[in-house]
Amino acid sequence: MTMDDRKLDVLRAIIEDYVTTKEPVGSKSLVHRHALGVSSATIRNDMAVLEEEGYIRQPHTSAGRVPTNRGYRLFVDRLSKIKPLTAAERRAVHRFLDDAVDLNDVVHRTVRLLAQLTRQVAVVQYPSLxxxxxxxxxxxxxxxxxxxxxxxxxxxxxxxxxxxxxxxxxxxxxxxxxxxxxxxxxxxxxxxxxxxxxxxxxxxxxxxxxxxxxxxxxxxxxxxxRGEERIAVAGTASLTLHAVDFAGSLRPILEALEEEVVLLKLLGEIDSGSTLNICIGEENKIAGLDGTSVVSTGYGPAGSVVGGLGVVGPTRMDYPGTIAAVRTVARYVSQILAQN
The missing domain is CATH 3.30.390.60 (Heat-inducible transcription repressor hrca homolog; domain 3)
Structure with a gap:
């Protein structure tokens, strides 16, 4: 299906509202919250098409709609704007990382910072030997x-x-x-x-x-x-804040995140510092993580890639904000390594 601009706007509005409220989104609320320029009936028709094409679904009768993984994927692929970090957030990134005293400190500060900025699980790979x-x-x-x-x-x-x-x-x-x-x-x-x-x-x-x-x-x-690769993780407790987003138990996710080889796989396919990888739901082939989304990128001095960093969270994620945080932190860590 070729997604026209209006249906894409409706999908974007549904995702933004669902990420914010955690509640299924109806046509009336879309009319009230977003300047879509069309009637509630037109939005209902667009929602019917989006549902038929598998981009949204109705969790139960008489409810509004929620995005599917396919809907999130289309939303991410069509993102035209990345929500920038605020000036205060950028200053915090610089101040926090500038105070690092050595490589270990850089990595540990980076993983804590990413977890705080995104409220997700943050993963940072030490520079690969x-x-x-x-x-x-x-x-x-x-x-x-x-x-x-x-x-x-x-x-x-x-x-x-x-x-x-x-x-x-x-x-x-x-x-x-x-x-x-x-x-x-x-x-x-x-x-x-x-x-x-x-x-x-x-x-x-x-x-x-x-x-x-x-x-x-x-x-x-x-x-x-000393050829071992090392990983730092922070923010695992934040998964409990999103427990409602995961079907069943958090245990498979927690067990997967305890395995260093799993975390390296999440970051291991990064081969370009400018490449951002976003895996949504079942796109993650790692057992236990098929209900999560992973946003990751590489980092390194002078355009090279020596390691990866990223976040793991529910598919109901603030993708523009998360992408901005991951990119900004990776860029600044790369600058620190280039200066040392």
Missing amino acids: SRSSVRHLELVPLVANRLMLVMITDTGRVEQRVVDLPEDLPEEDVLTLRTQINDKLVGIRLTETPTQVRTLVEEASPQLRPAMTALSTVLLETLVE
Whole structure:
């Protein structure tokens, strides 16, 4: 069906009222609340067509209409305006995130902020190691035969390891090792570093090879073995505010949200920082979440994508407001990472 502008306006009005009131919407209330420019009888006819086409339904006899998942999908696909955050909300985003002291703080502040702005469950993926590159490697002498290896990624992730050397090492040799590993690894994706690390040992001078071997072992542990992805979640309790929107028990949803692999799947298909993914109802193929909607996007410095963030809530969601919050927060987190 080709949706003409008036029927789309009626559908939009039904969704806006239903999201606000949680009550089925009738033709008379649409006439009173919205300047649709037509009679109640015309609106009833439009509603009949929308119902026949599966965009709205009547939950019970003598009731108004409520949107279906198909109706929400059409509404989202035809959104011409995204409700912007208020000036106060934008200032709050900047102030709250500007005070972050490190990457962990950025992630935890971001997930709490998203949950507060949307009143939904917020999910933020830490910058993925598989998408990160080495920014700098520092060697800090602790004692003559022990170093602290500090690795900093381009996404702000910091890893520290102690390296025990087979023999005492003069400071000038430590400087040589630091120069060699930075020349070889800076700018390299973490997933591509093992080959480069092995080359470091092969190219080391006989005098430095024992120390480089010890260093490379710890480097491989740091770069490869810490390949786990991490997720932060906030706002799970807000689901209880929307219990009426979920058929049956909240338990399947709560159980799904406890599984990190499930949360990674929700965010895992993001491959462009400008792409916004919106999955509504049964479009979510994950068991337990087919009664929810998920709004997510990627984030990262300089147009790259190093992780994802988003919200999970009922299909009866303020989509324009949620989309604005997700986009704004992702954009600001990307700016923070670009500055660090």
